[in-house]
Amino acid sequence: MARSVAIVGAGVSGLTCGVVFAERGFRTTIFAEQIGTQTTSGAAGALWFPYDAEPADKVIPWALATYKVLVDLTKDPRSGVSMIELRQYCRTGKIQVPDWANQLGARRSGDSSVAVALRATPSRPQVDCYSLNVPLMDTTIYLDYLASRFQKAGGEIEANVRFEKLEEVDPGFDLIVNCAGIGARDLARDADLEPHRGQVAIVPRIDNLKCAIVCDDAPLMYAIPRANDCVFGGTNDVSDNLVPDPKTTSAIVAECSRALEIEKPRVLRERVGLRPFRKSGVRLEREKLRDGRAVIHNYGHGGSGFTLSWGCAENVFEMAN
Numbered sequence: 001m002a003r004s005v006a007i008v009g010a011g012v013s014g015l016t017c018g019v020v021f022a023e024r025g026f027r028t029t030i031f032a033e034q035i036g037t038q039t040t041s042g043a044a045g046a047l048w049f050p051y052d053a054e055p056a057d058k059v060i061p062w063a064l065a066t067y068k069v070l071v072d073l074t075k076d077p078r079s080g081v082s083m084i085e086l087r088q089y090c091r092t093g094k095i096q097v098p099d100w101a102n103q104l105g106a107r108r109s110g111d112s113s114v115a116v117a118l119r120a121t122p123s124r125p126q127v128d129c130y131s132l133n134v135p136l137m138d139t140t141i142y143l144d145y146l147a148s149r150f151q152k153a154g155g156e157i158e159a160n161v162r163f164e165k166l167e168e169v170d171p172g173f174d175l176i177v178n179c180a181g182i183g184a185r186d187l188a189r190d191a192d193l194e195p196h197r198g199q200v201a202i203v204p205r206i207d208n209l210k211c212a213i214v215c216d217d218a219p220l221m222y223a224i225p226r227a228n229d230c231v232f233g234g235t236n237d238v239s240d241n242l243v244p245d246p247k248t249t250s251a252i253v254a255e256c257s258r259a260l261e262i263e264k265p266r267v268l269r270e271r272v273g274l275r276p277f278r279k280s281g282v283r284l285e286r287e288k289l290r291d292g293r294a295v296i297h298n299y300g301h302g303g304s305g306f307t308l309s310w311g312c313a314e315n316v317f318e319m320a321n
């Protein structure tokens, strides 16, 4: 059984795996080019919701396992995790409530003002909605919480380290966990990974917005209120471009403001991240490196890295043992 573990990546996947291994007595070090809020994870809206990740038969069990852990974390105010009502809208007809949402108590309802505003697009006469309570991770708090929980359990983080291949990891570690997100395209030479670029605008808190609003038929629109600000989104295009596009920001702010029936707020920050979508599905598997050491790959979570984080980390731990 491996006792010393090197994790590559300090986004939500690497940090969560780090907590799982370090709290169970493994000597664990995370190596990463970028840490926490600088990563793709730092750009996420970070609602619990299975989206843009495959395959469903694995994604849903991982997501439901993660849901339970996150609900427990809401009891710790330092975690940055809270429960929020999510209203999922569809502009183009009747929305199908998925079975897993029914299991979590989904109900058909909706804020009529948002529904009316969304319906105001003449080409889209129908609006349907269901709502359910989900965990929301405030990334400005949660990623630091994970890092400090990892370090309290004895874990170490080495930042500004970039590997060209996994064999470069110090041979003193007998297990490597690859949580490199879209970086696994080069690190694991995985051509199946596709960057699903997402851009968001961070705006000041919106008075009276108490629930998260998501509409994922085009144009993708979401408004997620957090403790100190609000995330307006969003986009999902295949692109590697990490530079925020001002025209896209204006379009996001315009559509969110229209749907919420508010004046356009000022933009505090723009963020872009590359969702690590893998065409053949999340890669969670064990492999041998050329030097004989074991690697467990844990990447390709697409638009669901937060939603799958604890379920996948537990699965990695089982594979390691």
Ligand SMILES: Cc1cc2nc3c(=O)[nH]c(=O)nc-3n(C[C@H](O)[C@H](O)[C@H](O)COP(=O)(O)OP(=O)(O)OC[C@H]3O[C@@H](n4cnc5c(N)ncnc54)[C@H](O)[C@@H]3O)c2cc1C
Residues within 6 Å of the ligand: 008, 009, 010, 011, 012, 013, 014, 031, 032, 033, 034, 035, 036, 039, 040, 041, 042, 043, 044, 045, 046, 047, 048, 049, 161, 162, 163, 164, 179, 180, 181, 182, 183, 184, 187, 197, 198, 199, 200, 233, 234, 272, 273, 274, 275, 276, 298, 299, 300, 301, 302, 303, 304, 305, 306, 307, 308
């Ligand atoms: C706009 C947007 C909104 C989103 N909203 C949600 C949401 O509401 N809910 C949800 O669940 N998910 C959401 N996602 C998806 C989620 O952000 C990702 O699935 C998740 O961040 C992936 O996390 P990760 O830790 O696997 O990868 P990342 O966060 O990308 O971290 C990868 C880590 O690996 C390191 N690394 C990469 N290559 C190397 C290398 N060669 N050497 C050393 N280090 C390396 C990086 O520096 C980094 O530390 C959203 C994404 C975006 C962009």
